[in-house]
Amino acid sequence: MARETSIKRVGMLFSGGPAPAANAVICAAALSFINNGIEVIGFLDGYERLEDFSPDSPLREGVDYLALTRDDVSGIRNRKDIILRTSRANPGKPVTALSDLADPEKNARLLAVYRALDSLEIDALVSIGGDDTLKTANYLYRMQELMPELRRLRIVHLPKTIDNDYYGIDWTFGFYSAAHFAAAEIRNLVADAKSTQTWYVLEIMGRKAGWLTYAAGIAGEATRMLSVEDFDGEFDANAVGAELADLMLAREKDGRKYGIVCIAEGLADKLPEDQKPKATDEHGNVRLGEAQVGRILADAMERAYKERTGVKVKVRSKQIGYETRCSEPSAFDVLLGTQLGVGAFRALVEEGLTGVMVSVRDQLSLTYVPFAELIDEATLKTRVRFIDRSSDFYRLARALEYQGILSRQD
Structure with a gap:
């Protein structure tokens, strides 16, 4: 039986980098609304079309958006490519203060997004995405207050x-x-390293935190894992390379002339200025894919090893990145994504909420977190959750690593 609600039409979009189980989220959310007689408009390519909207250039069905039906979203929960596609369009980029949300020079693209939604008589928006997408959702929410x-x-x-x-x-x-896929890659390279008696440095996605590096490293049985959380200050690749050369020699004494070091790509941002690549993106951030911090560390390990032994060795480097984003979704991620999708319906229709992020706890029990708890009021940036070095998760990784002589900062 359909529930009574003032919401007649819902918009939905996916923004930022892909992630496995994206379609499980879209499917569950859309079906929940459709089953209750609420129309669902799926916007294509994130905010890309919406931020350029004008009354002179109306949105076109089939080009800019899809009127989603049961057939459109049935049987897609395990599909890898995102049916709504995605982009990195960021309509809130000019905003640096709350007052900017009412400033015509700063809110033009956000206002274009709002007007695009209003032109289709959208009553509610389901935003799916990462930290920048959450930030945009908060901007749209707060802009209405101002x-x-x-x-x-x-x-x-x-x-x-x-x-x-x-x-x-x-x-x-x-x-x-993503962790499962990366772990499989690590295990393959462990076999290669053992067969060829060599070392690898594997650079894994994670600009701000090391969750993926640590999870993949634990599951893939890496020799050592390093991320941004391991360094309070700079990541001196030369100093760490020297410590890892000592680890190489310690393993050789055990008859192991091979190993796998997993590092988070975000360590490129912590390199000293004389080691940091100069290429940056439009936000001034180091282009992590081009920085190749794994190669920088591998080169440092080679130099340090030769200084200690006089022997030249080859330390191979490899990036594990984009291929993880559309990997086969695990059953857990499909379950989690499905519950979050249903949670969007329950938050809007059953609870009458707005300005919240859908979350889960315990055995996938739904909970709703206000944007205010996720956004730094002073900077309007989303808060980042790092791995706590005193946590059991972090201690698990340390417990499983090869117990060589590499010193730790904790």
Whole structure:
């Protein structure tokens, strides 16, 4: 039986990098609304079309959005490519202060998004994405507070990142699938390293935190794992390379002339200026894929080993990145994504909420976290959840590593 609600039409979009089980989220959310007589509009390519909207260029069905039906979303929960596609369009990029949300020079693209939604008589928006997408959802929510002339549009957000660095939820959908894929790659390279008696440095996705590096390293039985949480200050690749050369020699005494070092790509941001690559993106961040911090560390290990032994060795480096984002979704991620999708419906229709992120706890019990708890009020940036070095998760990784002589900062 359909529930009584003022919501007649819901918009949904996916923004930022892909993640396994994305379609499970879209499917469950769409079916929940459709089953209750609520129309669902799926916007294609994130905010890309919406931020450029104008009344002179209306949104086109089949080009800019899809009117989702039961057939569109049935049987897609395990599909790898995202049916709504995605982009990194960021309509809130000019905003640096709350007052900017009412400033015509700063809120133009956000206002274009709102007007695009209003043009289709959207009553509520389901936002699916990472930290920038959450930030945009919060901007749209707060902008309505500062501009009372706008028709009220409810907004809920569903957290997505394979990095698993979100506040307000223990595990994000896609994380375990990405970790499983990366772990399989690590195990393959462990076999290769053992067969050829060589070392690898594997650089794994994770700009801000090391959850994926540690989970993949634990499951893949890596020799050593390093991430941004391991260094309070700079990541001096030369100094760490020297310590890892000592680890190489310690393992050789045990008859193990091979090993796998997993590092988070975000360590590139912690390199000293004289080691840091100069190429940056439009936000001033180091282009992590191009930085090749794994290669930098591998070179440092080779130099240090030769200094100690006079012998030249080859330390291979490899990046494990984009291929994890659309890997086969695990059963857990499909379950988690499905519950989050249903949670969007329950938050909007059953609970009458807005300005919240859908989350789970315990055995996938739904909970709703206000944006205010996830966003730093002073900077308007999303809070990042790092691995606590005193946590049992971190201690698990340390307990399983090869107990060589590499010193630790904790």
